[in-house]
Amino acid sequence: MDFKKSKSFLFPGLILVLVILVSLFWLRPKVMAIIKNSRDLVANRKTLAELTKKMTSLEGLSKPELTDKVDLVLKVLPSEKNVPGNLFVLKKLALDNELMVSELSIPEVGEIASSSAETQKTSKDEILPSLEVRLTLVGSREKIVNFLQQVKSTAPLMRVSGLAISQKEEGLDEAMIDIRTYFLLFPKTIGKLEQSISSITPQEEKVFNELSNFKLFEVNEVSSSSALPTGKSDLFSY
Amino acid sequence: MSGEIDFLKGQQVGGAFKTKLFHSLKVGSLVLILAYCLIAGAVFSYWLFLSQQTAKINNEIAVKKTKIASLKEVESLQLVLKQRLSNLDKFFSAKKGPSFDRLLTFISQTSTEIKVKDLKIAENKMNFSGIAPNMAALEKFLQDLKSETSSALFDKITLSSVDRQEDGSYLFNLLLETKG
Numbered sequence: 567m568d569f570k571k572s573k574s575f576l577f578p579g580l581i582l583v584l585v586i587l588v589s590l591f592w593l594r595p596k597v598m599a600i601i602k603n604s605r606d607l608v609a610n611r612k613t614l615a616e617l618t619k620k621m622t623s624l625e626g627l628s629k630p631e632l633t634d635k636v637d638l639v640l641k642v643l644p645s646e647k648n649v650p651g652n653l654f655v656l657k658k659l660a661l662d663n664e665l666m667v668s669e670l671s672i673p674e675v676g677e678i679a680s681s682s683a684e685t686q687k688t689s690k691d692e693i694l695p696s697l698e699v700r701l702t703l704v705g706s707r708e709k710i711v712n713f714l715q716q717v718k719s720t721a722p723l724m725r726v727s728g729l730a731i732s733q734k735e736e737g738l739d740e741a742m743i744d745i746r747t748y749f750l751l752f753p754k755t756i757g758k759l760e761q762s763i764s765s766i767t768p769q770e771e772k773v774f775n776e777l778s779n780f781k782l783f784e785v786n787e788v789s790s791s792s793a794l795p796t797g798k799s800d801l802f803s804y
Numbered sequence: 805m806s807g808e809i810d811f812l813k814g815q816q817v818g819g820a821f822k823t824k825l826f827h828s829l830k831v832g833s834l835v836l837i838l839a840y841c842l843i844a845g846a847v848f849s850y851w852l853f854l855s856q857q858t859a860k861i862n863n864e865i866a867v868k869k870t871k872i873a874s875l876k877e878v879e880s881l882q883l884v885l886k887q888r889l890s891n892l893d894k895f896f897s898a899k900k901g902p903s904f905d906r907l908l909t910f911i912s913q914t915s916t917e918i919k920v921k922d923l924k925i926a927e928n929k930m931n932f933s934g935i936a937p938n939m940a941a942l943e944k945f946l947q948d949l950k951s952e953t954s955s956a957l958f959d960k961i962t963l964s965s966v967d968r969q970e971d972g973s974y975l976f977n978l979l980l981e982t983k984g
Contacts, residue, residue: 574826578833603854617868624875632881714905728926770889
């Protein structure tokens with residue numbers, strides 16, 4: 567009778583044990599996986615939406631147009647202290663205005679281009695790192711004024727920071743001009759792949775349009791024209 | 805310890821209740837396992853569905869990432885353009901210093917009779933040292949400095965010194981605080 571009694575309890579007991587074991591070792595991990603997958607799925611859907619948006623934006627950009635724009639912007643705001651380029655532009659600008667350059671110096675060049683050059687940029691109210699150039703010009707007042715006007719709209723970006731004028735003789739002034747030429751290092755990283763791409767604002771478009779009016783000098787033009795005569799290029803010709 | 809015996813079934817009276825109980829337990833167990841199987845099946849199906857969805861989305865993400873990576877050059881160009889334009893925007897909208905060409909033009913126009921001995925402009929301050937041939941020329945120059953154009957350019961004008969020279973001319977020094 568006892569055996570029969572316990573036999574009757576055996577089946578429900580076995581089922582209960584089975585249910586507990588399956589719950590512990592199969593169902594629980596599956597439920598945990600469902601919770602994790604649901605979270606991942608939400609996050610992944612968000613990532614996918616961002617990537618799709620980014621891809622659409624990137625596909626909408628024209629590479630040749632962007633290249634031209636970046637080319638112009640880099641001429642106006644170079645990525646490093648372009649000492650020879652800056653000196654050349656200032657000298658050319660002075661000569662174009664019929665001014666004689668009696669002195670041209672850079673008080674402190676510092677590092678040409680590095681992240682430390684970036685951090686040095688700047689006294690508090692300066693937005694961009696800069697290099698100061700000092701030049702002394704001799705010419706008429708009118709030409710000096712023209713020069714000062716043109717400095718503001720010539721690439722690379724320059725601003726007059728100091729001016730000292732003395733009259734040398736009638737109609738001839740000597741001007742010592744301190745000019746800041748600006749540069750900006752390239753961004754250090756391109757950012758995360760999922761990071762959305764920032765579009766150019768209308769205000770920035772306006773700035774770009776202003777840059778298109780900047781006067782550009784081709785540095786290579788002069789260096790090639792002023793190159794010294796060289797020897798024969800073809801050794802086998804007579 | 806006496807008990808009744810059901811002779812027809814050959815068992816004790818009250819055994820029917822126990823039999824019923826065992827039967828219920830058996831049926832209950834079967835129902836339980838059936839319901840459990842249904843729940844487990846549903847959980848498994850949902851897990852399978854989620855896994856497939858995750859795999860599908862991961863696959864789509866991988867495809868998009870590959871496409872974006874192939875457009876990396878365009879992205880870099882856009883990034884450089886944005887960086888420069890936003891900085892230039894800040895630069896152009898920041899407080900501008902004195903307009904050297906305007907100041908110099910103004911001084912040139914007002915000081916036609918004055919010889920500029922020395923003129924220094926730096927950080928919103930202008931030191932002007934000049935020689936006027938006579939007092940009338942100096943007076944006219946100082947009068948011109950009070951004009952409307954002048955007030956648009958300068959905040960404060962101070963005549964710091966005037967010295968009469970041997971030849972009758974006047975050497976003077978002005979300190980002008982520029983606007984902007």
